[in-house]
Structures are given as C-alpha cells and as structure tokens.
Amino acid sequence: MVHWSAEEKQLISSVWGKVNVEECGAEALARLLIVYPWTQRFFSNFGNLSSPTAIIGNPKVRAHGKKVLTSFGEAVKNLDNIKGTYSKLSELHCEKLHVDPENFRLLGDILVIVLASHFGRASPPACQFAWQKLVGVVAHALARRYH
C-alpha cells in the first residue's frame, strides 16, 4: 500500500477541487495525442486526428478525455486503495485494449503539465512531487493486472 503524507493528500485534494474535469481531461488527452503522436494508434476510430487543431476540436477526443479524467478522480477519492480501484480497468487495458503501460506514464506526465499551466503558479514545488507520485501510482495500478 502506498503511503501518503498529510501534506501530499492536502496538495492533491486542494488541486483536484479546482479541476474542471471535462476541460482538463479533454486538454490532457489532446496534448497526449499531439506531443506523443504515436499514441494515436489506439484511436483509429476517432475520426480526424490529422492536425493539432483537428485533435483539439475532435468531439471524441474531448469525450474520451473527460471519461479518462473522471476515472482518475476515483484514485483521488481512494488514495489508500488505488490498486483495488483500478483492478478491473487494468485487466481491460491489457486484455481488450492492448495498451502498453508506458502510455499511462506519458499521460500522467502530460496531466502534470496541464495542471501546472492551470495552477502551477500558485502551487509550491512539493505539489508537483505529490502529483507525479499520484500519476505514477495510477500508472502502476493500471499495469498491475497485465499478463
């Protein structure tokens, strides 16, 4: 089980409380597809991903980004059992979606940058530590049931 200090929990929940899940989710997924274009391989049925403008405006990207970040919120709510929270999703990503877990780490890094652009100025350096730790734990949990 991951240990979270009181400070880390506070930094995570205070930022999360200000997050617009729909907007941040859409932005994070769009940036993932733009900054690491090979990640588009998982979204061949999303329609037009031919340019950054197309990706940002793509309604499927927006919807899926919202879905992904909403799910991320489950980790924030269950910091003491992230493994359990993502057990089924881990199986899904392995058995049905066939996603290389490295992609979870890439998305995690992107999410940290998106949060920095929205809240970074007002946050102490320890905030990035807490969030990088969280995205790392989520990535690990999502990879855990791979076989």
Add this chain to the structure above:
Amino acid sequence: MVLSSADKSNVKGVFAKIGGHAEEYGAETLERMFATYPQTKTYFPHFDLGKGSAQVKGHGKKVAAALVEAANHVDDIAGALSKLSDLHAQKLRVDPVNFKLLGQCFLAVVASHNPALLTPEVHASLDKFLCAVGTVLTAKYR
C-alpha cells in the same frame, strides 16, 4: 527524432519570450526537480539544496544558459553542446534517465509561468527539443 522547421521556430519563440527570465526558470527547474524526483539530489551531495540556495540558483543559471545556447543553435545542437557532452560523458556521468526528469520540470516551469505560451504544438516542439538536448549530452557515454 528530428526537429522540423516549425519545431525550431517554436523553440526559438519560447526562449525569446522567456528572455531574461531564463536564469530564474533554470533555478526553479532544479528546485522542482529536487523536490519532485529526490533521487536527482544524489548528483549534488556537495550542494546546499535548501530553499533559496545560492548554489542551486547558480547552477540553474548554467543549465538555463546551456538550453538557451542550444536554442540559439538549434540547427546544430550537437555542435553547440559538444563540450558539455564531453563533460557529461567523462566527468559527470549523470544517468540518461535524469534528463527526461529535468525536461519534465522545465516544461512545468514554463507552463506555470506562461500557460498561454505553451500551446499543445509548442509543448510538443519543446518536449522534442529537450529530448534532443538530453540525447546530445549522453551521446558519448559509450
């Protein structure tokens, strides 16, 4: 990876916008990196890494200057950073994985100070640039 002309233009644009704040960004990058990835502190046992450390500020200035130099010679990063590449290979031998960590923190600093500047396209170009710098600095490791 290859930097397109759009990437090069984006990178130059970022550093032009950052301008005189580069040193400050360098120091903040290191501060964030030490806080976010404590294992990076192992390369600085001889430094005071406390808040506001003059050594961290000084080193941040050097790191920023190298990035600015690379951006100013974006057509030949390997040439521009050749001496630094030798230094990292022969003396410093910082494990290659750490350049990505520094890059992530630099992006976070740029994002937090200039959210409007770091559009997705610029984010992509800057990330590629930082990867290229890391590749150059570790190119002579073996």
